[in-house]
Amino acid sequence: MNKYLEKTLKDTKKKNKAESEYLQAVTEVLTSLEPVIDKHTEYEKIALLERIVEPERIISFRVPWVNDRGKVIVNRGFRVQFSSLIGPYKGGLRFAPSVNQSIMKFLGFEQIFKNALTGLPIGGAKGGSDFDPKGKSDNEIMKFCQSFMTELYRHIGQDTDVPAGDIGVGAREIGYLFGQYKRIRNAYEGGVLTGKGLEYGGSLVRKEATGYGLIYFMLEMLKANKVNSLKGKTVTISGSGNVAIYAAEKAIQLGAKVVAMSDSNGCIYDKNGIDLKLIKELKEEKRARIKEYKTTHASATYMERKGTNSPIWTIKTDIALPCATQNELTLESAKELVKNGVIAIGEGANMPTTPEAVEYFLSKKVLVAPAKAANAGGVATSAIEMSQNSIRYYWSFDEVDKKLENIMKNIFNECKTSASKYNLGNNYVAGANIAAFSKLAKAMKAQGIV
Ligand code: NDP
DSSP, rough: OHHHHHHHHHHHHHTTOOOOOHHHHHHHHHHHHHHHHOTTTTTHHHHHHHHHOOOSEEEEEEEEEOOSSSSEEEEEEEEEEEOOOSSSEEEEEEEEEEEEEEHHHHHHHHHHHHHHTTTSOOOOEEEEOOOOOOOOOOOOOHHHHHOOOOHHHOOOOOEEEEEBBTTOOOHHHHHHOOOOOHHHHOOOOOOSSSSSOGTTTTTTTHHHHHHHHHHHHHHHHHHHHOOOOOOOOOOEEEEOOOHHHHHHHHHHHOEEEEEEEEEEEEEEOTOOOOOOHHIIIIIIOOOOOGGGGGOOOSSSSEEOOOOSSSSSSSSSOOOEEEEEEETTHHHHHHHHHHHOOEEEEOOOOOSBBBBHHHHHHTTTTEEOHHHHHHHHHHHHHHHHHHHHHHHTTOHHHHHHHHHHHHHHHHHHHHHHHHHHHHHOTTOOOHHHHHHHHHHHHHHHHHHOOO
8 A cells, every 4th residue: 555545544543543433434535545645745745644634623512401301411512623625614413322523523524525526615524412312302302402502603604614414403403503593693694504494594405405416426327337217226225314215206206116215223115116205204294113104004014123234235126225324234235235136326324335345346346326426415405505595595496406416417427537537447436535535635735734
């Protein structure tokens, strides 16, 4: 391996021993940059890699709140402001019990590259809390969001840092967070958060954007590899949250048959094609478990999740879309999918496929649409929401959707061009890393040692 790369990786591992997800993300990106680093020997002198892996700022704070029974609960809040190289810090907030500094840093690091790929002026960040929204009343969610924002507000702003949603943070949470921010600041800074409700500054298509964008990217990737349409293709999608639901919606619109979806407890398989209206009702309105699908669709099969591997990946499919969480698709599952004839993987979640599984897919000539590129539609539409907030004018659904589709096509072309430039064939995983890094490296050189 290139000596400079090797040394940076070794030092990063030494400094961040306990942060496995963060180290996984850094290793994945850096190892794919070898041909670029070999060519640009000047990067070492300006410590370009050492700077790109070190967050500009990490904020960690106490979030005290009182539950419905009068008990005081203390959670931990985070905001990792990773890079402001090409725009204000931008990235979602995740509320889940598994949240820790390693997960925040991995997501923030990925976000820098993803945002660079969109071609829009946004830096990289991520935040959240180990708060678990499951089973909490609306009142408890509001209390928590208000306490969280009472600290976060001093670190964000529409030209400084613009959070959005992620796991456990949807329209309801963004509403409560925005209300508290506005109250404290006594100013209507519409662009301080994205994913807002349409009544108060949100953008059409933001809700659908990550899932739709994933399918737009998938279609471009398939077309570049002689598969011209999604018509008649079988699709399985893990998760049944924001990304999964709208990936399913667009896939169905384009003629695919989505036969399985899941949640953290298990998955539903419906050979007739998933009833998406019911999934939306269960997940967006009732906040119920996916198992309940069977109550009205007796012919569907429910498979409970037992160990690390989700049962959804044992189902035969042409296209698999992991849209739930990190490291959810293991080598063992990858082997099952390949055995069953999968042709393409589209990462809707961040880092959902383990490194061994990605390597296996690539070795078996399965196309992989990497998360940083394929799920960038959400943040791209967030940037479009920011533009609309600035000009105080709102575009129609079709106008925003068209912009999103064009952005996803451009991102795919960048991944493809970079992969070909370095003779990497259709390895779009490396292509995405190289395309994003090349842009960031130029900006870093231009801005001096900061
Ligand atoms: P949601 O909270 O809306 O949905 C998450 C889904 O994943 C739920 O179905 C949830 O099931 C499932 N899930 C969560 N944790 C696990 C787990 N440990 N094992 C199995 N299933 C799990 O989140 P989003 O749809 O917004 O986000 C999903 C992924 O997409 C995340 O990786 C996120 O970072 C990424 N992403 C999201 C974007 C967005 O715009 N929202 C943009 C880009 C990336 P359950 O209800 O049982 O917990």
